[in-house]
Amino acid sequence: MDDQTRIEIEAAAFRRLQKHLMEDRTDAQNIDMMNLAGFCRNCLARWYQEAANDRGIEMSKEEGREAFYGMTMAEWKANYQTDASPEKQAAFEVAFKENVTDKQ
DSSP states (O other): OOHHHHHHHHHHHHHHHHHIIIIIOTTSOHHHHHHHHSOOHHHHHHHHHHHHHHTTOOOOHHHHHHHHHSSOHHHHHHHHOOOOOHHHHHHHHHHHHHHTGGGO
């Protein structure tokens, strides 16, 4: 497979993952994703932003999230985010430290 075809397939897979998370499984909470898998929609949005920045495209954290979510974080939270239990919040603190804080 040539590089251009691989890139196009990877991009298509990313878009399908994005659609799955943003349209098909809005019930899957970011905190649950982070606690189970070590990443969430916000991580994907950050990776998107970092890829843009690496290519000389200025993009803020908020702009990266809006590009990934297709809406502002405030809109996403109002429409889809639910309250997390104290146990989930405690697990998130550990998952965030292990998967995000130490990686930046």
